[in-house]
Amino acid sequence: MSAIITAIGLDADDTLWQNEQFFAMTQDNFADLLRDHTDKGNLMERLLAAERRNLPHYGFGIKGFTLSMVETAIEVTDGNVPSDVIAQILDMGRDMLSHPIELLPQVEETLVSLSADFKLVLITKGDLLDQERKLAQSGLRDHFDGIEIVSDKTPPVYADIFERHGTGADQALMAGNSMASDVLPVLDAGGWAVHIPHALTWAYELATAPENRDRFTTLDKLGALPTYMEKLTGG
Amino acid sequence: MSAIITAIGLDADDTLWQNEQFFAMTQDNFADLLRDHTDKGNLMERLLAAERRNLPHYGFGIKGFTLSMVETAIEVTDGNVPSDVIAQILDMGRDMLSHPIELLPQVEETLVSLSADFKLVLITKGDLLDQERKLAQSGLRDHFDGIEIVSDKTPPVYADIFERHGTGADQALMAGNSMASDVLPVLDAGGWAVHIPHALTWAYELATAPENRDRFTTLDKLGALPTYMEKLTGG
Numbered sequence: 114m115s116a117i118i119t120a121i122g123l124d125a126d127d128t129l130w131q132n133e134q135f136f137a138m139t140q141d142n143f144a145d146l147l148r149d150h151t152d153k154g155n156l157m158e159r160l161l162a163a164e165r166r167n168l169p170h171y172g173f174g175i176k177g178f179t180l181s182m183v184e185t186a187i188e189v190t191d192g193n194v195p196s197d198v199i200a201q202i203l204d205m206g207r208d209m210l211s212h213p214i215e216l217l218p219q220v221e222e223t224l225v226s227l228s229a230d231f232k233l234v235l236i237t238k239g240d241l242l243d244q245e246r247k248l249a250q251s252g253l254r255d256h257f258d259g260i261e262i263v264s265d266k267t268p269p270v271y272a273d274i275f276e277r278h279g280t281g282a283d284q285a286l287m288a289g290n291s292m293a294s295d296v297l298p299v300l301d302a303g304g305w306a307v308h309i310p311h312a313l314t315w316a317y318e319l320a321t322a323p324e325n326r327d328r329f330t331t332l333d334k335l336g337a338l339p340t341y342m343e344k345l346t347g348g
Numbered sequence: 349m350s351a352i353i354t355a356i357g358l359d360a361d362d363t364l365w366q367n368e369q370f371f372a373m374t375q376d377n378f379a380d381l382l383r384d385h386t387d388k389g390n391l392m393e394r395l396l397a398a399e400r401r402n403l404p405h406y407g408f409g410i411k412g413f414t415l416s417m418v419e420t421a422i423e424v425t426d427g428n429v430p431s432d433v434i435a436q437i438l439d440m441g442r443d444m445l446s447h448p449i450e451l452l453p454q455v456e457e458t459l460v461s462l463s464a465d466f467k468l469v470l471i472t473k474g475d476l477l478d479q480e481r482k483l484a485q486s487g488l489r490d491h492f493d494g495i496e497i498v499s500d501k502t503p504p505v506y507a508d509i510f511e512r513h514g515t516g517a518d519q520a521l522m523a524g525n526s527m528a529s530d531v532l533p534v535l536d537a538g539g540w541a542v543h544i545p546h547a548l549t550w551a552y553e554l555a556t557a558p559e560n561r562d563r564f565t566t567l568d569k570l571g572a573l574p575t576y577m578e579k580l581t582g583g
Contacts, residue, residue, distance in 0.1 A: 170445045172477030176411035183418060184438055187431045196422045196429045203419055210405045241476050242407030242499040264477040 115347030120279025124289025125237035131215040133313035174240030179206030219336035224256035226339040234259040266294040268302040291318035350582030355514025359524025360472035366450040368548035409475030414441030454571035459491035461574040469494040501529040503537040526553035
């Protein structure tokens with residue numbers, strides 16, 4: 114039986130363009146800055162703990178990440194962090210907010226192909242201005258029927274988005290690199306999901322693949338999505 | 349001649365609920381923290397300069413404000429700020445992100461009255477999660493046909509919003525406390541604007557009132573808007 118799908122949601126960071134590599138680079142620099150106080154393993158553990166603790170206040174994005182680095186630096190130095198280290202952390206945060214956009218392979222032609230048959234919606238979380246900046250620099254804006262920058266990717270958020278763009282979540286598919294944000298909540302909302310793993314993924318976004326879910330599959334690259342959609346919809 | 353208006357945009361911070369008072373309180377505490385290094389006047393000047401400098405990176409909102417306080421603290425102490433002061437600044441930022449909502453007078457009944465005749469859109473800038481939290485806590489969500497949390501309030505942003513909610517900017521009116529964000533750009537987009545001054549307004553939002561603009565007026569409180577709309581639209 115062919116599925117009826119009218120809308121496709123696409124994640125942005127590490128689905129359309131590189132993102133986690135800039136966090137990884139920054140974390141390396143952060144560990145260098147504090148190497149006299151702690152090793153990288155412990156530092157990353159404390160940083161992730163701070164990020165999780167601060168999520169209800171800060172939400173996702175680089176500004177909150179920067180604030181969590183400042184907090185972690187104070188913590189691991191027992192309150193003895195020199196202020197030039199704090200100043201360097203602020204600089205690192207600002208650098209991240211202006212990093213260049215590197216599109217992943219085959220992104221543009223894939224969007225052109227998909228947009229012939231489906232409403233395309235970009236669905237991303239993070240800092241509003243930063244996500245807008247990256248979209249503008251990517252040159253991909255015109256391929257999308259809708260842009261949704263959300264504070265979190267939950268089942269009700271997906272249900273609302275696919276109600277407004279398309280014909281409801283049960284006739285929508287979401288594709289992205291995060292099992293926790295792009296796959297599980299869409300399935301819970303009654304939709305379809307495609308996981309496209311990326312070599313670098315933030316620990317927070319890791320989750321176990323769903324079992325017995327006939328509306329879920331994994332593809333090794335975004336470029337494989339048009340062929341998969343054809344098969345799925347019998348188009 | 350009666351105007352045709354189909355949609356009303358309403359600003360949130362200091363139009364529907366108190367906001368600037370929490371910034372003012374935090375700035376007092378910030379000045380207290382650094383009183384051994386500089387007086388409040390100079391500190392506020394340096395802080396505003398940092399906020400303006402960082403706007404292209406951080407955009408609007410409390411997370412960026414917190415980062416700018418940290419930066420200013422390093423600056424005014426010539427790099428000698430103790431890390432417990434930085435920790436207290438982080439705490440102050442987190443406190444702001446969970447301050448209680450205090451509705452301004454007559455807000456609820458005004459929205460009820462306006463929503464009988466117009467599409468209502470809440471249009472606000474700031475941190476995505478924080479603005480969502482405040483809206484949820486305000487209990488006002490159901491009075492609005494649309495919620496638009498934007499990175500900046502510019503003429504194209506208003507044109508796009510009133511295209512989607514209503515019948516274009518020339519048949520839309522925006523009401524809010526900021527001359528720079530709620531009045532001037534809407535007039536530039538061809539719409540109508542009502543300025544409702546608030547006793548406390550961030551220096552960045554101050555601007556000169558428009559001259560020779562027949563689509564602009566000032567009201568002393570939100571509660572006066574329904575009567576004004578009736579007069580304007582001949583309803």
